Amino acid sequence: MFFQELNNEQCKSYLVADLKAGAAAIIDPVERNIDRYLAVLAYHNLKLDFVADTHTHADHRSACTALRRLTGTKVFMHERSPQPSVDGRLNDGDELNVGSVSIKVFETPGHTPDSLSFYINKDRVLTGDVILIQGTGRADFAGGDAGAQYDSITEKLFTLPDETIVFPGHDYRGNTESTIGTEKETNPRIAGKTREEYIEIMDNLNLPLPERIQEVLQINQSEVDDDRIKFPMVAELNQVLQMEPETVKEKLGSDSVIIDVREKSEYHGELGHLQGSRLIPLAEIPASLDDLDADRDKEIILVCRSGARSTTAAAILKGLGFQKVKNLKGGMLDWHKKGFPVEK
Numbered sequence: 001m002f003f004q005e006l007n008n009e010q011c012k013s014y015l016v017a018d019l020k021a022g023a024a025a026i027i028d029p030v031e032r033n034i035d036r037y038l039a040v041l042a043y044h045n046l047k048l049d050f051v052a053d054t055h056t057h058a059d060h061r062s063a064c065t066a067l068r069r070l071t072g073t074k075v076f077m078h079e080r081s082p083q084p085s086v087d088g089r090l091n092d093g094d095e096l097n098v099g100s101v102s103i104k105v106f107e108t109p110g111h112t113p114d115s116l117s118f119y120i121n122k123d124r125v126l127t128g129d130v131i132l133i134q135g136t137g138r139a140d141f142a143g144g145d146a147g148a149q150y151d152s153i154t155e156k157l158f159t160l161p162d163e164t165i166v167f168p169g170h171d172y173r174g175n176t177e178s179t180i181g182t183e184k185e186t187n188p189r190i191a192g193k194t195r196e197e198y199i200e201i202m203d204n205l206n207l208p209l210p211e212r213i214q215e216v217l218q219i220n221q222s223e224v225d226d227d228r229i230k231f232p233m234v235a236e237l238n239q240v241l242q243m244e245p246e247t248v249k250e251k252l253g254s255d256s257v258i259i260d261v262r263e264k265s266e267y268h269g270e271l272g273h274l275q276g277s278r279l280i281p282l283a284e285i286p287a288s289l290d291d292l293d294a295d296r297d298k299e300i301i302l303v304c305r306s307g308a309r310s311t312t313a314a315a316i317l318k319g320l321g322f323q324k325v326k327n328l329k330g331g332m333l334d335w336h337k338k339g340f341p342v343e344k
């Protein structure tokens with residue numbers, strides 16, 4: 001196996017390759033470094049089999065979509081990733097291969113609902129922002145959950161052999177790697193802490209928000225790169241009322257307006273859509289405001305695949321003075337899990 005961190009900066013991207021087979025994958029590629037990635041691949045004569053993100057990043061623009069456009073590589077994302085155009089969706093236990101190198105996928109939610117860890121070559125694990133070297137990723141963005149993060153770390157990552165090398169998504173202190181054993185013993189956030197203690201610590205971090213969170217989340221969630229949309233602040237996302245699928249089901253056929261903000265291909269795709277819902281992709285919301293104005297005083301329920309893009313849409317509408325906007329919690333994925341009816 002050929003393995004290399006490619007950025008040499010606080011934000012990490014990892015190349016996993018089989019030089020003999022000429023096959024490669026890049027995990028968490030960063031848009032500003034695309035030229036470097038293409039040069040490294042060309043230098044080693046590698047074909048990029050796939051790219052993947054460990055989660056929806058809030059601090060940098062992902063290069064996955066751009067690399068797909070430039071090289072034809074496949075994009076793999078978590079089942080709950082809000083990214084609309086992906087080639088495969090990853091679930092817990094999935095196995096990927098790069099030439100002869102094995103990669104096992106773990107769902108490790110907490111930092112975000114779509115956080116994944118990649119266990120590579122049975123000797124190292126890419127942990128994204130779930131566990132960092134002597135730290136853990138914040139869990140206070142929309143959809144973050146400190147309790148789930150504790151479970152992901154203690155019940156999944158800490159069950160790997162102690163000598164497993166940990167490569168995190170970030171490091172702010174110049175470290176490059178650790179091991180599961182070291183973090184289990186000495187990570188100040190989690191070593192020896194109960195679940196309750198961990199949640200208490202995470203609830204009281206009071207971290208500032210990344211400067212570019214609006215711009216970055218917007219593009220990473222939706223591929224929408226349109227400055228007419230003012231992306232809501234995290235606090236505004238957290239204020240959106242999340243409605244359980246059962247409650248939304250009771251609203252079908254009522255006076256409530258249901259707006260689906262996915263892409264057209266998703267609306268008519270395998271998950272289908274809610275009966276009576278209107279399709280307005282997230283990027284088209286600004287252009288549709290005149291139409292929506294007639295429903296300004298009605299209850300408006302936003303829907304998407306996993307509930308992330310629609311929470312954004314709900315917060316945008318709230319910011320524009322729509323009072324009764326709600327979000328279908330868990331999106332079409334959870335709707336399906338309940339076995340509720342869809343149209344295609």
Ligand SMILES: [Fe+2]
Pocket residue numbers: 055056057058059111129137
């Ligand atoms: Fe992150």
